[in-house]
Amino acid sequence: MAKQIKFDSEARNALKEGVDQMARAVKVTLGPKGRNVVLEKSFGSPTITKDGVTVAKEIELEQKLPNVGAQLLKEAASKTNDAAGDGTTTATVLAESIINAGLKSVTAGANPMDVKRGIDTASRRVVDHLRQQSDPVAGKQRINQVATISANNDDSVGELIADAFEKVGQDGVITVEEARGIETYLDVVEGMQFDRGYQSPYFVTDSEEMEAVLEDAYVLIYDDSIGNMQDLLPILEKVSQTNDPLLIIAEDVEGEALATLVVNKMRGTLKVAAVKAPGFGDRRQSMLEDIAVLTGGTVISEEKGYRLENATLDYLGQADRITIDQDTTTMVGGEGSQEEIEARVNQIRQQIANSTSDYDQEKLQERLAKLAGGVAVLNVGAATEPEMKAKKALVEDALSATRAAVDEGVLTGGGVAYLRALEALDDVEVENEDQQIGVGIVKEALEAPLRQIAENTGEEGSIVVQKVKDGEDDFGFNARTEEYG
Numbered sequence: 001m002a003k004q005i006k007f008d009s010e011a012r013n014a015l016k017e018g019v020d021q022m023a024r025a026v027k028v029t030l031g032p033k034g035r036n037v038v039l040e041k042s043f044g045s046p047t048i049t050k051d052g053v054t055v056a057k058e059i060e061l062e063q064k065l066p067n068v069g070a071q072l073l074k075e076a077a078s079k080t081n082d083a084a085g086d087g088t089t090t091a092t093v094l095a096e097s098i099i100n101a102g103l104k105s106v107t108a109g110a111n112p113m114d115v116k117r118g119i120d121t122a123s124r125r126v127v128d129h130l131r132q133q134s135d136p137v138a139g140k141q142r143i144n145q146v147a148t149i150s151a152n153n154d155d156s157v158g159e160l161i162a163d164a165f166e167k168v169g170q171d172g173v174i175t176v177e178e179a180r181g182i183e184t185y186l187d188v189v190e191g192m193q194f195d196r197g198y199q200s201p202y203f204v205t206d207s208e209e210m211e212a213v214l215e216d217a218y219v220l221i222y223d224d225s226i227g228n229m230q231d232l233l234p235i236l237e238k239v240s241q242t243n244d245p246l247l248i249i250a251e252d253v254e255g256e257a258l259a260t261l262v263v264n265k266m267r268g269t270l271k272v273a274a275v276k277a278p279g280f281g282d283r284r285q286s287m288l289e290d291i292a293v294l295t296g297g298t299v300i301s302e303e304k305g306y307r308l309e310n311a312t313l314d315y316l317g318q319a320d321r322i323t324i325d326q327d328t329t330t331m332v333g334g335e336g337s338q339e340e341i342e343a344r345v346n347q348i349r350q351q352i353a354n355s356t357s358d359y360d361q362e363k364l365q366e367r368l369a370k371l372a373g374g375v376a377v378l379n380v381g382a383a384t385e386p387e388m389k390a391k392k393a394l395v396e397d398a399l400s401a402t403r404a405a406v407d408e409g410v411l412t413g414g415g416v417a418y419l420r421a422l423e424a425l426d427d428v429e430v431e432n433e434d435q436q437i438g439v440g441i442v443k444e445a446l447e448a449p450l451r452q453i454a455e456n457t458g459e460e461g462s463i464v465v466q467k468v469k470d471g472e473d474d475f476g477f478n479a480r481t482e483e484y485g
Helices: 008-027 052-058 064-084 088-107 112-133 140-150 155-168 229-242 255-267 281-295 338-354 358-372 385-408 416-425 433-457 461-470
Strands: 037-039 047-049 173-178 185-189 192-194 212-222 246-250 272-276 317-324 329-334 375-380
Touching (some): 008 064, 037 052, 047 385, 052 064, 088 112, 112 433, 140 155, 155 173, 155 375, 192 358, 212 281, 272 317, 281 317, 281 338, 281 358, 375 385, 416 433, 433 461
Parallel strands (some): 173 375, 212 246
Antiparallel strands (some): 317 329
């Protein structure tokens, strides 16, 4: 395909045009009085959103060169969304200010590479300053405040997110799903749950709920298929003497072995249930090890020299309560040693830190939650599909922002933290005048978020910025009430 080639001011002006168009569409959403944006869809109902990255992702300009500028800004928003989950509109405002001021300085004759070095030096200094100023977030009330502000001051969403964090902890997994009705509510799964149900409905003990419930049960964990009853018989005899129930987790239980288990369960000879092992491949092996650590058992694996026919009660794990339905198995109160569980948790944390794949990190985080915390599901309800989409996006943003706050702390909001970071740039040492221009560009950009928040409320941005600059510490402009304090 033929390419257009542009140079110098012609290329810069085209890039600037795209950057400005993208920024104009996105930055109107900033702050508590930011506007909503309606996005047309090829199919289905339009989307109403106040989320910067959602707006940015929809924008594709007709002209090629301006579109390159728009995509640059989109990349800044997307990267921020991936790293923090929120703050995408602020990132867009900062990026627009830096790009426009940078292009202006290059047009005036500054060396582009020196300007970039100055911007990089100043940015690192500002990030270090912000890290030092951040306050840790702990306790339900503090988490509630952060989540409420992130959810456009929706108290009900803030409270739900705070409840979720309280119930599953920092290591727990919190997901957002669409509810079937109009109510928004929280579901929490305690203990370890995995996506495998009973292998036969004859294992059900509660026919009303169609669940198999095993109290104070033994757990047999085997990493292969069980088809021959003779292999299973010795351990079944040992368990039957204790009168305790038994859960068998194996790659598969089939044929004669499954039929015999069902017959024994029906006759009341043995309280038993069988489920397939969760996961696939290497991940399956890791999840079986997790279950073994949680229940205090051993994965019976011929690779490690363990044979099923030689298994004793010492090989079995134990759990206070196991609930199995058609699709899931939930274990509560595993008898594993706390030290071993903590060691396993630390091992998984290390794997998360070393992993470069988002998918692997997500799966490792799920395993971590099952061992250390729990799983909470925020079910978002609404009356119409557009409202559902908008509300779900809002809750996802609030959750991501809250998670980032719990991990790294919070700063004074409303663009104030950026203004206070200006002092960190007063004594920056650079090599030449063009690099100093780069530092000046960052200084100018740090005022942009507050200026935009003020303009979205109908105030004059420059006046608001100057008033907040004249104040100290947390003194700022409350855009919701349009008051200073």
